[in-house]
Amino acid sequence: MTTTAIPARTQDLSEGTLGMALLHIERGDHLAARRCLAQAVAGGVSAGGNASLFHGAPALEFVLSHAGHAGRVVRDAVDGVVDARLAAARRRKAAGALPHLAEFDLIRGLTGLGALLLSRGADSPRLREVLAYLVSLAEPVRFEDRELPGWWSTVGPGGEEMHGGHGNNGVAHGVAGPLAVLSLAVRHDVHVPGELDAIEVFARWLDAYGACYWTTYDELVASEPSEPQLVRQSWGYGQPGIARAQQLAALALGDSNRRQAAEATVLSTLTDPSHLGRIFDATLCHGWAGLVTIARAVAADSPAPERFSPVIDDLSRRLAADLDRLPKPVFMEGRSGARLALYGTNTTDWTSVLLIT
Secondary structure, three states: OOOOOOOOOOOEOOOOHHHHHHHHHHHOOHHHHHHHHHHHHOOOOOOOOOOEOOEOHHHHHHHHHOOOOOOHHHHHHHHHHHHHHHHHHHHHHHOOOOOOHHHHOOOOOHHHHHHHHHHOOOOOHHHHHHHHHHHHOOOOEEEOOEEEOOOOEEEOOOOOEEEEEEEEOOOOOOOHHHHHHHHHHHHOOOOOOOHHHHHHHHHHHHHHHOOOOEEEHHHHHOOOOOOOOOOOOOOOOOHHHHHHHHHHHHHHHOOHHHHHHHHHHHHHHOOOHHHHOOOOOOOOOOOHHHHHHHHHHHHHOOOOHHHHHHHHHHHHHHHHHHHHHOOOOOOOOOHHHHHHHHHOOOOOOHHHHHOOO
């Protein structure tokens, strides 16, 4: 297997042909899937520093495994990526530095790699190492004479420096991602020391701060929590994605009050015209496709799923109306992901790449 870091986006799960293959696999069109996969790997597959759940060898394993064809060569490459990322995280921690989001987040970091290892369907020492790392993020750290959450970062999601740092709250780049992975691990009966305590820490943080995309240092030390922001609500950032993570946490903890609150948040957010009026596209990442996929998963884990039927129907209509306006054919911000959501099937468990299931 060639393991070179190359700039082409074909091996990218979000923007490349690799992600587009997921649609064909879910629909059973294996010929079209093979064409996409062949294009994705034609220039080599990255197992270097840019490899993650959404790029390179880990992304390739995710797609192949959901087609039933991930082999040992690919998995060995992924294991090397995981080991390198864990080693880098240990060095950073030993140096007393704060993590960058790319160290731990879903899209680029160890949360995504943990989700991938969990999707293999078997417990392993390497999976436990990743989960233990995510648990460690729940431990407060001292930095420049301040006590901060273990996931606090000085660098924003776009790589920009943020004065005083921030605690990112979303599923894609923030603490809702580790919360979802640890909660899903409990559901898969994979346990590590401190797992339930970490779930509590992350969930309570989101109780306090999850109404905002992220939390600044000034907001952290303020006497009163910030007012909820009227912003776009989506899978990657905002209340719907966080509420799904909170529902998963509630199921892991056996906390019926938390589950009820999470479900109520999904219902209220996805029926509020002030929120719906801020959705402008059909994508998984920011639009109707991500929202309807969340709503289906929340309904499936609710004791009263019928409450969500009107919401799911409304979101599906909006998705169908806007889908063909998407200019790109890709997974996260294009037609492939939107069509997966519109079809509403999850035979291959493709939604696990978003930590929705």
